[in-house]
Amino acid sequence: MANNSKIWKGNWTFILAAAGSAVGLGNIWKFPYMAGENGGGAFVIIYLACIVLIGFPVMMSEIFLGKYGRSSPVYTMKKFVSLKGISSYWVLLGWFGALAGLMILSYYSVFAGISLAYIFSPIPADSLNPSQYSVDFFAQFQSSPMRMIFWHSLFLILTCFIVAKGVVDGIGATIKIIMPTLFFLIILLSIYSSFTGEIGKAISFLFMPDFSKITSSVIISAMGQAFFTLSLGMGAIMAYGAYIPEEQNLTKTVSLIIFLDTFVAIIAGVIIFPIVFANPELTPTAGPSLFFETLPVAFYGIPFSFFASALFFILVSLAALSSSVSLIEPSTAWMEDRFKISRTYAVTILGSIAWLLGLGSLFSFNLIADFQIFSMSFLDFMDFLTNSIMLPLGGLFIALLVGWILSENFVKEEMKIKNELYWKIWINLTRYVAPILIGLVFIFALF
Ligand code: PHE
Numbered sequence: 087m088a089n090n091s092k093i094w095k096g097n098w099t100f101i102l103a104a105a106g107s108a109v110g111l112g113n114i115w116k117f118p119y120m121a122g123e124n125g126g127g128a129f130v131i132i133y134l135a136c137i138v139l140i141g142f143p144v145m146m147s148e149i150f151l152g153k154y155g156r157s158s159p160v161y162t163m164k165k166f167v168s169l170k171g172i173s174s175y176w177v178l179l180g181w182f183g184a185l186a187g188l189m190i191l192s193y194y195s196v197f198a199g200i201s202l203a204y205i206f207s208p209i210p211a212d213s214l215n216p217s218q219y220s221v222d223f224f225a226q227f228q229s230s231p232m233r234m235i236f237w238h239s240l241f242l243i244l245t246c247f248i249v250a251k252g253v254v255d256g257i258g259a260t261i262k263i264i265m266p267t268l269f270f271l272i273i274l275l276s277i278y279s280s281f282t283g284e285i286g287k288a289i290s291f292l293f294m295p296d297f298s299k300i301t302s303s304v305i306i307s308a309m310g311q312a313f314f315t316l317s318l319g320m321g322a323i324m325a326y327g328a329y330i331p332e333e334q335n336l337t338k339t340v341s342l343i344i345f346l347d348t349f350v351a352i353i354a355g356v357i358i359f360p361i362v363f364a365n366p367e368l369t370p371t372a373g374p375s376l377f378f379e380t381l382p383v384a385f386y387g388i389p390f391s392f393f394a395s396a397l398f399f400i401l402v403s404l405a406a407l408s409s410s411v412s413l414i415e416p417s418t419a420w421m422e423d424r425f426k427i428s429r430t431y432a433v434t435i436l437g438s439i440a441w442l443l444g445l446g447s448l449f450s451f452n453l454i455a456d457f458q459i460f461s462m463s464f465l466d467f468m469d470f471l472t473n474s475i476m477l478p479l480g481g482l483f484i485a486l487l488v489g490w491i492l493s494e495n496f497v498k499e500e501m502k503i504k505n506e507l508y509w510k511i512w513i514n515l516t517r518y519v520a521p522i523l524i525g526l527v528f529i530f531a532l533f
Pocket of ligand 1: 108110190314315318322409412413
């Protein structure tokens with residue numbers, strides 16, 4: 087049971103923490119390159135549909151579960167087992183989420199580490215061909231395992247340090263500084279990019295749908311991305327929900343978080359693509375490297391470019407940090423409760439596991455670049471397994487639990503939804519629309 091020292095102070099802390107978890111590399115780095123690879127506007131439409139029809143009910147459900155449990159996802163599920171008489175197998179949902187969180191953290195930290203490194207690596211002022219320089223620099227960076235290990239380790243240490251300091255003083259306090267600064271800078275940069283780059287081409291690329299590119303694998307990755315970007319399906323939002331103030335309005339809170347997250351993803355596209363289209367060396371379908379190759383170019387040549395570029399990558403790293411803490415929080419809270427050990431101790435063990443696992447993804451760039459599992463690199467495999475399979479599966483079971491297993495009256499009362507029409511829409515989304523869509527996408531992708 088949470089005591090009062092573990093309740094966020096004020097309504098905004100939960101919103102900022104959940105938005106901090108949601109807004110991260112998934113928005114700034116992943117969304118633009120996925121849209122770029124998978125048919126621009128067509129991908130964006132499917133992604134937005136998943137956000138509204140699946141993300142919204144699942145996020146509400148996760149917060150509701152966490153708020154009722156007031157504990158780590160594993161213990162929250164145990165509470166439902168003992169108080170509501172549901173099958174004890176549901177506890178597996180908590181475990182499954184904690185595992186997914188560590189798996190995601192393992193490779194998340196590799197990319198966040200690259201962002202950290204980029205704080206110190208702007209394009210030199212005397213470079214003759216900045217976009218070529220940028221492409222070469224990233225290639226060189228990837229080929230050095232030791233350099234990557236250094237940054238991967240540093241990022242994980244920072245994450246563990248914040249989580250060790252606690253939910254309110256560590257996570258809550260850090261997020262209140264990070265988030266407003268991040269929003270301010272993103273807006274500034276999008277204005278800069280639209281004035282200096284090819285904004286027209288970027289907009290038509292991002293929003294003109296090309297449905298010929300839509301295959302079942304594009305649909306499954308759009309759905310996976312919707313889960314990933316909203317931090318759903320693995321208990322991060324459930325764990326944060328444990329600290330939400332009793333009276334906070336869930337619908338307003340969730341709508342705001344989803345709006346902020348989607349806004350940042352789209353704006354990230356509006357920052358990156360105008361620069362890509364203005365530089366022939368860069369291609370919109372470059373994949374994961376897109377971000378690290380284009381952004382340094384954006385800063386090249388502007389007044390105080392070293393400073394602006396450093397500031398931007400500090401912010402990307404901070405956005406990643408406010409997400410990574412939520413990836414490790416569910417398992418930390420569980421270990422703290424289960425073994426009665428300090429958070430510092432718990433997070434050290436968990437961080438080490440994520441670090442080791444992360445080496446597999448890190449070496450996919452260099453030492454084991456040719457190694458393949460189901461014709462994917464180790465990194466792509468981890469990404470696919472967690473985002474396209476584990477998160478949607480977690481989300482499916484969360485929707486089933488809230489929509490079908492728990493009694494309707496109980497959910498309705500706890501959710502404090504008064505408007506009948508809205509309740510009908512909400513419960514039907516949770517009961518039918520979200521599970522059926524997730525199921526259909528799985529069936530489609532597998533057969
Ligand atoms: N939502 C985060 C991002 O977009 C990643 C994340 C996924 C965080 C799952 C927590 C849980 O970067």
